[in-house]
Every structure is written in C-alpha cells, then in structure tokens.
Amino acid sequence: MSATTADxxxxxxxxxxxxxxxxxxGGLFATWISRIPAVRDDLGADERGLxxxxLFTAVGSLLAMPLSGxxxxxxxSRRVIAVCVVACMLAYPALGIVPSLVWLAVALLxxxxxxxVWDVAMNVSGHGVEERAGRTLMxxxxxxxxxxxxxxxxxGALAARLGLGPAAHFTVTCxxxxxxxxxxLRALPDGRAAHDPADAAGERHVPEARRPVIRDMRLIGLGVMTFCxxxxxxxxxxxxxxxxxxxRDASxxxxxLGFAVFSAAMTGARVAGNKVVASLGRVPTLRWGAVLSAVGVVLLLAVPSLAAAYVGALLWGLGIAIAFPLAMTAAGETPEQGPAAIAMVATIAYTGFLVGPPLIGTIAHSTGLGSALWLVVGLATGVxxxxxTARRVQESASVRG
Known part of the structure; x- marks a missing residue:
C-alpha cells in the first residue's frame, strides 16, 4: 500500500x-432536553425554580470554555474530548436521580x-481534519x-412514551x-500544532512573540459576527x-411545523455547506447567507400569512446555518493559535446564543414579539x-534569525 493511499x-x-x-x-444534549418535563415532575419543581x-448549564459553559483552548x-483535543465524554457519561445520568433543584443545578454546572469544552475541542479537531483533507468540512x-x-x-420522545424513567434512559443512552x-476518538487528530523551531539546515530560530488572541482585531470581529x-x-x-x-393564528x-421547517433548513444547509463553500467561497457564502436570512425574517414579519411565515422560516434557517461552522474554520486558521482562537470565538458566540434570546423576550414584553424580532434583521446585517473577518489567513513568516 502506498503512503498516499494510507494517508x-x-x-x-x-x-x-x-x-x-x-x-x-448533539445527541446527548438533546436527550437531556427531551426529558426536562419528566425531571421537573419528579422534583415537583415550578417554572421559576427550574x-x-x-441557568447553570450556561454558567458552566461560559466559565469553562475560555480555558478550553x-x-x-x-x-x-483527543484527551480533552475523552475527559469531557467521561464527565458527561457521569453527569447526565445524575440529572435523573438528583433529589433537589440544588443538586440539579450542580449537575447541570x-x-x-x-x-x-467538548464543543471547542471537537471544533479544533474538525479544523485539523479540514487541514489534512485540504477542503471545507466544518x-x-x-x-x-x-x-x-x-x-x-x-x-427521548420514544422513551417517554414507553414510560422509561429519565435515570434509566440517560444511563443507557450515555x-x-x-x-x-x-x-x-482514536482516529481524531491530536489538535496540537507541532512547530519545529529548526529549519531545513538544522538551525534553530526564536519565534516572534505572539499577540494574545483577545487583542486580535480580526478575531474580535469574527467573534462579534458569530455572536450575531x-x-x-x-x-x-x-x-x-x-x-x-x-x-399568525397557527394551531x-x-x-x-414552523420550527421544524427552520430546523430542517438549518440541517440541510449544513449538509450542503461543504459543496456550497467549495463553489462560491467562504466569504461570499456568508454574505449570501446573511442576505437570505434577513429576507426570510422580513417576509415572516411583514407578510401576515401562514404560508409566508413558513417560507420565511425556511429562508431564515438556510441563511443563518452556515455562519457558526465557517467562523470555527476561520478562527482555527490563526497562525500557531488555532485552539485559543476557536475557544475565544466560540465563547463570544455562545454568549450571544444564551443571552440574546432572553433579551428578545424582554423587548417583546414592551413592544410585542413581532416588533422585537425585527432586531434579527439587524443581526443578519451584522453578519x-x-x-x-472570515477570509482565509495568509500565514506569513513568523520567525526571525
């Protein structure tokens, strides 16, 4: 077998x-989400306590993600993901047996x-696989x-229908x-860039001091785009x-079904995303996606028709789906700082995911939900x-004699 075939x-x-x-x-997290009503009922919790x-799920993520790089x-990344998988295999089943909301919060933390951390590490691995394959895969x-x-x-829905308790369901699934x-995991790339300071002649060089990722304006812009x-x-x-x-007076x-259309459009866009990016390029794909998403939201909000709402949801999902994966690819290209860059951009993005939607609810309390969601058009404009900022980094010489 040739080396090329083996590679x-x-x-x-x-x-x-x-x-x-x-x-x-995704599967483990959705397993938990699908059984939240059963866990709530087992604990006898009200909506405020639950x-x-x-909230401690978000707290745990936002505290840990900055350290993941x-x-x-x-x-x-292999070792980090392995530790996270084991931690989740223990923590998820605990969600089904906790005796109180306090312990539920601890388990969710x-x-x-x-x-x-698993999310950041798998994106680092994904970028490493992209680099080895020489094409967009994210x-x-x-x-x-x-x-x-x-x-x-x-x-999860099937387990609930069969009467399987959350503890048993979580344990078997995990x-x-x-x-x-x-x-x-054995087949994943390590995720650590191996930088040999010796050149072809055997001479060693001193690497230039690297700028902290938090001061990299490109990464800050990329993070804000992904936040939007x-x-x-x-x-x-x-x-x-x-x-x-x-x-829209929908039943x-x-x-x-409207949300299902949005979710299916998101998934379909990501399945097709590799080929679309290969055909159009990364930045044009992001731009067309942002326009498509904005058009979808305008259609959803401006046309008082259920059929138009479905089309708007479709366009919204198709347009916004590609931004996060391509941002992870772009962050990973940061010379010698890919893991830290991915961690920084992902943390900024997840802040938007966790904090933004509740803010929509706060605005909607004063203006109405239809008016509050016009903000999403502004977010698409931000993308x-x-x-x-997602343009491919042209790595220049980073050593001096």
Whole structure:
C-alpha cells in the first residue's frame, strides 16, 4: 500500500470519527432536553425554580470554555474530548436521580462545563481534519451535530412514551453513545500544532512573540459576527413557534411545523455547506447567507400569512446555518493559535446564543414579539458587515534569525 493511499484512508477515518464526536455531543444534549418535563415532575419543581437551575448549564459553559483552548494546546483535543465524554457519561445520568433543584443545578454546572469544552475541542479537531483533507468540512460536521440532536430528541420522545424513567434512559443512552465515541476518538487528530523551531539546515530560530488572541482585531470581529449569528439562531429556537401561534393564528401543530421547517433548513444547509463553500467561497457564502436570512425574517414579519411565515422560516434557517461552522474554520486558521482562537470565538458566540434570546423576550414584553424580532434583521446585517473577518489567513513568516 502506498503512503498516499494510507494517508487518504487515515483522513477518511478521521472524517468519520469527527462526525461521530459531533453527533454524540448533539445527541446527548438533546436527550437531556427531551426529558426536562419528566425531571421537573419528579422534583415537583415550578417554572421559576427550574429556570434558575437550568441557568447553570450556561454558567458552566461560559466559565469553562475560555480555558478550553489552553487545555487543547497542552493535552491535545483527543484527551480533552475523552475527559469531557467521561464527565458527561457521569453527569447526565445524575440529572435523573438528583433529589433537589440544588443538586440539579450542580449537575447541570458539570454538564455545561463538559459540553462547552467538548464543543471547542471537537471544533479544533474538525479544523485539523479540514487541514489534512485540504477542503471545507466544518459545515458537514455541524450538520452531524444537528442530526444527532434530532436522533436524541426522537429517542427521548420514544422513551417517554414507553414510560422509561429519565435515570434509566440517560444511563443507557450515555453508556451506548459514550462507548462508541471513545472508540472513534482514536482516529481524531491530536489538535496540537507541532512547530519545529529548526529549519531545513538544522538551525534553530526564536519565534516572534505572539499577540494574545483577545487583542486580535480580526478575531474580535469574527467573534462579534458569530455572536450575531448565534443570537439570530437562538431567537428562532425560542420564539419562532410562539410568534406563529400568537401572531399568525397557527394551531399548536402548525406552529411546531414552523420550527421544524427552520430546523430542517438549518440541517440541510449544513449538509450542503461543504459543496456550497467549495463553489462560491467562504466569504461570499456568508454574505449570501446573511442576505437570505434577513429576507426570510422580513417576509415572516411583514407578510401576515401562514404560508409566508413558513417560507420565511425556511429562508431564515438556510441563511443563518452556515455562519457558526465557517467562523470555527476561520478562527482555527490563526497562525500557531488555532485552539485559543476557536475557544475565544466560540465563547463570544455562545454568549450571544444564551443571552440574546432572553433579551428578545424582554423587548417583546414592551413592544410585542413581532416588533422585537425585527432586531434579527439587524443581526443578519451584522453578519453581512463582518463576513470579511472570515477570509482565509495568509500565514506569513513568523520567525526571525
């Protein structure tokens, strides 16, 4: 077998492994989300207490994610993901047996930290696989996350229908998903760039001091762009079905279908994203996506028709889906600082995802939901304006004699 053939097989195996890791992350989280009503009922919690406990998922993620770049750089993405998988295999089943909301909050803090660091590490691995394959793959990896979440939610609904308790459901799911994920981890790239300070003649050079990623204006702009995209996506997750029910007189099933259209469009766009980026280029894809998303939201809000709302939801999902994956690719190209850059951009983005949609609700309390969601058009405009920050980095010489 030639070296080229062996390398190609190794890359294909790494691609499959990365898909598994993304799908597992989405599937486990959706498994928990699908059984929140059962856990609430077991604890006898009200909405206020449950909402306070759920907040600790975000707290765990936002506390841990800024550290994830250093962890990946020090230990490699394989080890970091392995630790996160094991932590989640223990924490998720605990959500089904906690005796009180206080312990639920503690378990969710661990889940949030594990999922957040896992998210950054798998994006670092995904970028490494892209580099080895020599083509854009990140949208497809994120499509696997979406497909995993659909599978997790579907199995959660089935478990609830069969009367399977959350503890047993979480334990069986975590054991199966964890075992498969840990098996495939062996095929992932390490995630640490190996920089040899010696040149071809054997002479060693002193690397130039690297600017902290927090002071990199390109990464700040990229983070803000992804913040806008994550806020726009989260706003649909939280408010689209409610808008259709309240302002388009949709039935419960019709409103749920609107969100299903948005979710299916997101997944489809990510599945097709690799080929679209290869054809149009990264920045034009982001720009067209931002325009498409803005048109969809305008159509949804300006035309008082249920059919127009469905088309608007479709365009909204198609347009916004590609921004986060391509931002991860762009951040990973930061010379010698890929893991730290991905961690920084992902943390900024998740802040938008977690904080933005509740702010929409606060505005809607004063103006109405239909008026508040016009803000999403502004967010799409932000993605359009900052899309140039995702342009490929041309790595220059970074050593001096």
């Amino acid at each position: 190609a097989r190794e890359v294909r195996r790494a691609v499959r492994a990365t898909r598994v890791v993304f799908a597992a992350n 909402g306070f406990a759920l 250093r962890l990946v750089s020090a230990y490699g 661990v889940v949030g930290a594990g999922v957040g 949208p497809g990896f994120h499509a696997c996350w979406s497909l995993g979440s659909v599978a997790g939610a579907g199995l 054991a199966a998903v964890g075992a498969v994920t840990l098996f495939w 995209a994550a806020w726009a996506e989260g706003s649909a997750n939280d408010w689209l079905a409610l808008l259709m029910a309240d302002e 419960g099933a019709e409103a749920a 359009l304006a900052l899309s140039g």
